[in-house]
Amino acid sequence: MGTMIIDGQLVEYTDEKNILAVIRKAGIELPTFCYHSELSVYGACRMCMVEDKWGSTITSCSTPPKDGMEVWTNTDKLKKHRKMILELLLANHDRDCTTCEKSGRCKLQEIALKVGVKKVRFGQEKKEMPIDDLGPSIIRNPNKCILCGDCVRACQEIQGVGVLDFAYRGSNLQVTTAFNKSLQEVDCVNCGQCRVVCPTGALMIKKDIDRAYEALQNKNKRVIAQIAPAVRVAIGEDFGLQPGEISMGKIVAALRKLGFDQVFDTAVGADLTVIEEAEELMDRIQRKEKLPLFSSCCPAWFKYAEQKHPELMENVSSCLSPQQMFGAVIKEQFKKEHSTDERENIVIAIMPCTAKKYEASRPENTINGERQVDMVITTQELAIMIQENGIVFNELEDEAIDMPFGFTSGAGVIFGVSGGVSEAVLRYYYKERNASTLKGISYSGVRGMEGVKEATAEIDGRTVRIGVVHGLKNAEKLIRKIKRGEEKFDFIEVMACPGGCIGGAGQPIPQNENVRKLRARGIYKVDKSLPIKRSDDNPTIDALYNGVLNSNRHILHRDGKH
Amino acid sequence: MDDCKCSLVDGILNKYDNNKSHLIAVLQEIQNEYKYLPEDVLNYVAEKLEINLSKIFSVATFYENFSLVPKGKYIIKVCDGTACHVRKSIPILNAMRKELGLSESKHTTDDKLFTVETVSCLGACGLAPVITINDKVHAKMTPDSTIELIKTLRSEG
Numbered sequence: 001m002g003t004m005i006i007d008g009q010l011v012e013y014t015d016e017k018n019i020l021a022v023i024r025k026a027g028i029e030l031p032t033f034c035y036h037s038e039l040s041v042y043g044a045c046r047m048c049m050v051e052d053k054w055g056s057t058i059t060s061c062s063t064p065p066k067d068g069m070e071v072w073t074n075t076d077k078l079k080k081h082r083k084m085i086l087e088l089l090l091a092n093h094d095r096d097c098t099t100c101e102k103s104g105r106c107k108l109q110e111i112a113l114k115v116g117v118k119k120v121r122f123g124q125e126k127k128e129m130p131i132d133d134l135g136p137s138i139i140r141n142p143n144k145c146i147l148c149g150d151c152v153r154a155c156q157e158i159q160g161v162g163v164l165d166f167a168y169r170g171s172n173l174q175v176t177t178a179f180n181k182s183l184q185e186v187d188c189v190n191c192g193q194c195r196v197v198c199p200t201g202a203l204m205i206k207k208d209i210d211r212a213y214e215a216l217q218n219k220n221k222r223v224i225a226q227i228a229p230a231v232r233v234a235i236g237e238d239f240g241l242q243p244g245e246i247s248m249g250k251i252v253a254a255l256r257k258l259g260f261d262q263v264f265d266t267a268v269g270a271d272l273t274v275i276e277e278a279e280e281l282m283d284r285i286q287r288k289e290k291l292p293l294f295s296s297c298c299p300a301w302f303k304y305a306e307q308k309h310p311e312l313m314e315n316v317s318s319c320l321s322p323q324q325m326f327g328a329v330i331k332e333q334f335k336k337e338h339s340t341d342e343r344e345n346i347v348i349a350i351m352p353c354t355a356k357k358y359e360a361s362r363p364e365n366t367i368n369g370e371r372q373v374d375m376v377i378t379t380q381e382l383a384i385m386i387q388e389n390g391i392v393f394n395e396l397e398d399e400a401i402d403m404p405f406g407f408t409s410g411a412g413v414i415f416g417v418s419g420g421v422s423e424a425v426l427r428y429y430y431k432e433r434n435a436s437t438l439k440g441i442s443y444s445g446v447r448g449m450e451g452v453k454e455a456t457a458e459i460d461g462r463t464v465r466i467g468v469v470h471g472l473k474n475a476e477k478l479i480r481k482i483k484r485g486e487e488k489f490d491f492i493e494v495m496a497c498p499g500g501c502i503g504g505a506g507q508p509i510p511q512n513e514n515v516r517k518l519r520a521r522g523i524y525k526v527d528k529s530l531p532i533k534r535s536d537d538n539p540t541i542d543a544l545y546n547g548v549l550n551s552n553r554h555i556l557h558r559d560g561k562h
Numbered sequence: 563m564d565d566c567k568c569s570l571v572d573g574i575l576n577k578y579d580n581n582k583s584h585l586i587a588v589l590q591e592i593q594n595e596y597k598y599l600p601e602d603v604l605n606y607v608a609e610k611l612e613i614n615l616s617k618i619f620s621v622a623t624f625y626e627n628f629s630l631v632p633k634g635k636y637i638i639k640v641c642d643g644t645a646c647h648v649r650k651s652i653p654i655l656n657a658m659r660k661e662l663g664l665s666e667s668k669h670t671t672d673d674k675l676f677t678v679e680t681v682s683c684l685g686a687c688g689l690a691p692v693i694t695i696n697d698k699v700h701a702k703m704t705p706d707s708t709i710e711l712i713k714t715l716r717s718e719g
Contacts, residue, residue: 156614161614162617163614163616164616165616165617165619166620167616167619168623168624169623169624176616176619177616177619178604178614178615178616178618178619179601179615179619186615
């Protein structure tokens, strides 16, 4: 607690860790590249410098506030200083703005404009470092890197994966992987959190837009979309809507305009996952073996577990993720119609996630020799496609998804937020179907934005302990505790991205905890508005188990196990 | 990585209690052993010390003294400190590079016999210009005497 004087204005502070937060609270916007409230303070970009009353300059992001402190944020000295730094950054930057995909969303561009850089006085340095586009999810272009280190910290501090770091020295400094390998060759889990924080076009989503157009224009292909829960509460942000605003109806309408033949909801796949995973868990609890069971929906977590904890792989659920389950089901369903309609079926998943691209490309994720999901388009890519085709998103009339997968349950939709899988599984176990049971589950501890959550439930006289984590670093901590015998769980839900899929790297940027909270609220709102709350109450699911999945349930599991 | 390599690296790591704060010392000992930092050894170190490989790469590329590529049998260091520089160390360096087909970016000959590097000061300014070959000091060198020396070494193989 205390008071500061910022630009002559008296400002109170409470628990802010640095002057920058106090300054922003006072309504003054200081530019920053390397400051993210959720990552550690680095103090590299020097854009947030302020001047104290003695005329010396300090970085506001790494200086804690003190009572009676007096700072100025926009003196001539500071303006000159910021301009100079930007000019130096730009002189080293690949300035292909007109063809850069980041143009318009680029922080470097935005701040240079704001600070008023009209001319770069220094000669352009031409760097021609190779672009890494070998992986399925992320493209790394070191020529656009401004060395802010945001990706290094995101990878290390959120995921604990740490495939990126600074290397070399002085003017040769680079952000790169060990031995300059491609992201595909190192332990990158494709979560894309690096690209969420990257201010420039140095880290970008690998786009599959052109492949999607090609399929959509081909008359011999039936193009089928499945839309993940988290997409509907975020895509609007790219069209000026508030985070959390539900635009499922508009997405369906837009996809039809883009030429998709069938549009479905991945929440149906999630319903299947709930049932399969809940039964797998019950089975293991009864046999008292291979516990805890880890969820397998998140492909970044799955890859992490494979790499780091191969000994735990038999504890990871054999269920495919909702995306892959639903892809398999769609392919089976339309295979039956092949006699009357010979078009090739192409499943395009609309996902909030970059790792889903990798998941879809995994060689074992195939059915009858073809891929369960042919391609994955992220929320942001879909927004680009909508813009490219001149569709006015905000004015679209809501449309409904297609049959035969027309019904979704709230349990399927809440998969989009951390804790959702656990909540959906609990709903399946509780036999009473009244509102107070549902409310009880929602307060059991599975909801919320904390990195590690715990919940206990009584099922058939047994106490089941559930752990919910997001961020692989949190997962690693929990795994270590379990290995040391300090914690005991029956089920652990792991999502790599902060807040779960709503905080995925395919979602619109900027992203922060506030945005994620609003998106989560949107998801729970969808759940509330749906008449079907439990996965097994969904008539679509019944029809599937009696239809294409009849004696075919193994297609929902990894390695055809069941 | 084979067992013999493992036990060697384990020995080094144990000496430093498998403590990641001693990474630089560990890397130095590994380099003493192998004359460079082999990738598979660094992988092993990363696993044992629980550090990311990218962090080790970061440290290894920051310091000039660490090398990620194998070095030659004879490591020649040309002093380019102030005293040696004014007494014409650069012509010695250039003559050697020309003789061995090396350059600023290529330090080791293809037959892995010679590595030529510069150092900032060897602390033997009275003997300038100085070169060392595998840590043996050769004083008051000229381009011609250096080439002679290389030729002798080459004939010895």
